[in-house]
Amino acid sequence: MKLQVAMKENGLTIDNISDIAGLTYETARRYVKGKTCPSPAAATLIASHFKWDIKEVNAMLLRDGERVKHGDLLDVAHGVDPLTQRLLRGFAVLSKEQQNMILEMINRLLAKK
Numbered sequence: 001m002k003l004q005v006a007m008k009e010n011g012l013t014i015d016n017i018s019d020i021a022g023l024t025y026e027t028a029r030r031y032v033k034g035k036t037c038p039s040p041a042a043a044t045l046i047a048s049h050f051k052w053d054i055k056e057v058n059a060m061l062l063r064d065g066e067r068v069k070h071g072d073l074l075d076v077a078h079g080v081d082p083l084t085q086r087l088l089r090g091f092a093v094l095s096k097e098q099q100n101m102i103l104e105m106i107n108r109l110l111a112k113k
Contacts, residue, residue: 002052002060002092003017003031003032003046004032004092004093005092005093006050007032008093008095010050014028014029014032015028017031017032017046020045020046020049021038021042021045021046022042022045023038023042027042034064037061037064038061040058043057043058043061044057072085
C-alpha cells in the first residue's frame with residue numbers, strides 16, 4: 001500500500017514503476033496491487049527512487065509477503081481485526097478529498113446513534 005500512496009502523491013503510473021525498477025508492466029502491476037512482492041533488486045530501485053530507507057522497505061515487504069501468503073491469518077495472529085486492517089489499507093490509497101468524504105459520512109452515521 002505504501003507504494004500505491006507514493007504513486008498517487010507523485011502522479012506515477014504502473015508504467016512509471018516498471019521503468020524505475022526495470023520490470024515488465026505485469027510484474028509491476030502485481031507489486032502495486034499487492035499480489036506479489038518485489039525482488040530485492042527491484043525493491044532497492046523503488047526504495048531509491050522514493051528515497052525510502054531500504055531496511056524499512058524490506059520489513060514492509062516481509063509483512064506484505066506474509067499477508068499475500070496467509071491473508072487475514074497474519075492480522076488475527078497479531079490480535080488485530082482483519083476488517084479494520086483492510087479498511088486502513090484501503091483508506092491510505094484514497095485522495096484527501098475521498099478520505100474527507102468518508103470521514104464526513106462516518107461522522108454523520110455516528111451522530112445518528
